Amino acid sequence: MNYPIEAIRNDFPILTQQVHGKPLVYFDNGATTHKPRQVVEAMEEVAFRYNSNIHRGVHTLSNLCTEAFENARQTVASFIGAHNSHEVIFTRGTTESINLVAYSFGETFLQSGDEVIISGMEHHSNIVPWQLLQKRKGVVLKVIPVLDNGQLDMEVFRSLISRRTRLVSVTHVSNVLGTINPIEEIIEIAHQHNIAVLIDGAQAVQHLAVDVKKLDCDFYALSGHKLYGPTGIGVLYGKEKWLNQMVPYQGGGEMIQTVTFEETTFNELPYKFEAGTPDFTGAIGLAAAVKYLQNIGLQKIHAYEDELFNYAFEKLQALGNITFYGTAHIRGSLISFLLNGIHPFDAGTLLDKMGIAVRTGHHCAQPLMERFKIPGTIRASFGLYNTTSEVDALVNGLVKVRQLFG
Numbered sequence: 114m115n116y117p118i119e120a121i122r123n124d125f126p127i128l129t130q131q132v133h134g135k136p137l138v139y140f141d142n143g144a145t146t147h148k149p150r151q152v153v154e155a156m157e158e159v160a161f162r163y164n165s166n167i168h169r170g171v172h173t174l175s176n177l178c179t180e181a182f183e184n185a186r187q188t189v190a191s192f193i194g195a196h197n198s199h200e201v202i203f204t205r206g207t208t209e210s211i212n213l214v215a216y217s218f219g220e221t222f223l224q225s226g227d228e229v230i231i232s233g234m235e236h237h238s239n240i241v242p243w244q245l246l247q248k249r250k251g252v253v254l255k256v257i258p259v260l261d262n263g264q265l266d267m268e269v270f271r272s273l274i275s276r277r278t279r280l281v282s283v284t285h286v287s288n289v290l291g292t293i294n295p296i297e298e299i300i301e302i303a304h305q306h307n308i309a310v311l312i313d314g315a316q317a318v319q320h321l322a323v324d325v326k327k328l329d330c331d332f333y334a335l336s337g338h339k340l341y342g343p344t345g346i347g348v349l350y351g352k353e354k355w356l357n358q359m360v361p362y363q364g365g366g367e368m369i370q371t372v373t374f375e376e377t378t379f380n381e382l383p384y385k386f387e388a389g390t391p392d393f394t395g396a397i398g399l400a401a402a403v404k405y406l407q408n409i410g411l412q413k414i415h416a417y418e419d420e421l422f423n424y425a426f427e428k429l430q431a432l433g434n435i436t437f438y439g440t441a442h443i444r445g446s447l448i449s450f451l452l453n454g455i456h457p458f459d460a461g462t463l464l465d466k467m468g469i470a471v472r473t474g475h476h477c478a479q480p481l482m483e484r485f486k487i488p489g490t491i492r493a494s495f496g497l498y499n500t501t502s503e504v505d506a507l508v509n510g511l512v513k514v515r516q517l518f519g
């Protein structure tokens with residue numbers, strides 16, 4: 114495949130270092146990805162050239178910064194296929210995006226007894242906000258079960274829908290199982306019943322081309338730091354028809370039109386949901402990350418990562434005495450497994466000594482661990498800069514782990 118891996122790796126200085134005297138092998142991209150020079154340089158340019166608060170000044174720097182911030186919104190909007198850039202709200206990340214919907218959609222549209230459906234493979238950030246809403250408003254939470262192979266039980270999903278269901282909130286790609294959920298089908302079924310759908314895209318946008326217009330989802334949440342952008346910035350895409358009706362999430366500067374002590378009127382979209390000074394430097398960094406991905410091409414990245422995934426899965430399978438979690442036929446980007454008889458934490462600690470970074474534990478998905486009756490897994494999650502020789506290093510590392518513990 115014509116994939117510029119050398120050039121890509123050169124864009125990520127962090128990858129060239131040694132950890133415990135061994136070349137770093139970074140397979141914890143599901144937790145966070147590294148930043149290419151282009152992202153850091155874009156943020157440096159803000160700090161050194163035109164840093165100024167946005168939407169307020171008449172002065173030149175403020176206007177430059179405002180323009181760069183709004184261009185960033187436009188870049189993200191076209192990246193995810195949003196109709197309008199004012200349907201793109203900058204948040205701190207996926208967690209805040211989901212909390213925003215749970216609060217504002219919940220306060221506006223949900224009554225006691227109304228139902229929200231999530232799935233059994235959600236990250237805590239797509240569980241707890243709904244439980245808070247449950248406590249506040251008496252909303253009922255229903256859960257789509259996960260099958261043994263890590264797919265959602267779509268039959269049960271259909272049967273969970275009732276007259277009172279108002280929202281379905283599911284992850285696009287599982288951060289534990291790697292399952293790519295049939296969100297097109299979920300959205301179609303939900304819409305047949307006039308139910309809104311929120312998709313958690315934290316593990317998707319960096320691997321798959323996403324088009325919210327084609328998907329027709331009502332909300333889509335993502336995090337900048339998982340797509341090679343900065344931390345502390347993320348996005349909530351929402352359909353205008355919902356966002357316009359929803360009560361604000363937070364009050365403060367920028368989200369208002371007029372304020373008196375008696376009454377406040379709110380700003381138009383997207384500002385109604387961006388109270389206070391937003392992380393404009395982060396947003397501009399995120400746009401640089403998006404452009405970086407667009408430059409390589411998401412299709413190409415997907416194909417490359419798919420090859421890497423298949424290579425890794427075969428090699429790990431060949432090790433034997435290993436249990437995989439999540440074997441859905443449509444999956445990718447990460448592999449969760451256990452070496453039989455070895456605690457994942459022990460394996461992870463030893464791998465670290467060999468310079469290999471994997472994630473071990475419950476991956477902020479405790480109900481899913483409970484479902485599989487395990488304390489956690491070892492997770493190798495891939496990014497656009499990983500290589501097959503890094504996979505070999507992981508496999509050799511696991512052989513050593515087994516020699517020590519087996």
Ligand code: 7TS
Nearest residue numbers: 143144206207208236238284288315336
């Ligand atoms: N949703 C999914 C599917 C995730 O994987 C994560 C983070 C989040 C939401 C929350 O994203 P945040 O940027 O708001 O924190 N997942 C992980 C992980 O798998 N390991 O560390 C963080």
